[in-house]
Amino acid sequence: MRDFVLKCVFVVLLLNSPAVVTEDGGPDSTPSWLKDVTAVDQFLEEPDVAVIGFFKDSEALGFTDFVTVSSDLSPLTFALCSDPATWEKYHINTSTVSVFRKTDSRHEALELREDRKVDSDTMARFIRINELHYLTEYSDVTAIGIFQSAVSTHLLLFTDQRSKNFTALQRNIRELAPEYRGKVLFVLVDVSLVSNARVLRYFGLESRDTPAVGLYSTENDRKWLLPAGEVTSERVREFCDSALRGELKTEDPKTEGKEAKSEL
16 A cells, blocks of 8 residues: 555656756757857867757757757757857858867858758758767768868778777777867778778778778878787877878888779
């Protein structure tokens, strides 16, 4: 009898608990509204990548699709903003989806207009393309954003995500990446995926040669490999520093070639 009473009390309390709602009275799955520039700055402080939907209200073009995408891509951080001062700061003139990223200190904007169809799928693809983290996993989608970045030096970590030392290696390289913000993009290439075999070939590698680290310059289409050995933070740091100082020698002639960037 006592258990029954407790269950009833719990149900009553649950039914009478206030729901979490947004500024426009929406469900708690809707991203929060950022009130001003200060709130936006605080929101952007922590995550590698953050997405803000600039909408005047919940009736604006694309708002419903944005909420849908924010739920589908939930590991990413989403918010909304209608503050005029913030719109002016980021040169927003119409409903816009913006991806802010720390690795190259950029924000990419997708303007929503009546004369151009942008649905939730299009919006999600735009975000995925521009979702560059401090350590971005390479794929056919992220490759577009990687090559569109203004940062021309890319460090590629070739490793098998199924290997026992993967977690530690990923953590070490990820912790190193912020030191090179705006200078080097750090990219993870999972060699267990057949789709990434062409990237290995481009560097003259086979899966048995990994873990390995390579550098690629989109500016002059040159590549280099870190000499064989343990992949440590210290060695990778020196590799990056040498590249930025222009001290790396020409890549091994065996791996030279004028393969198109699209091969990556």
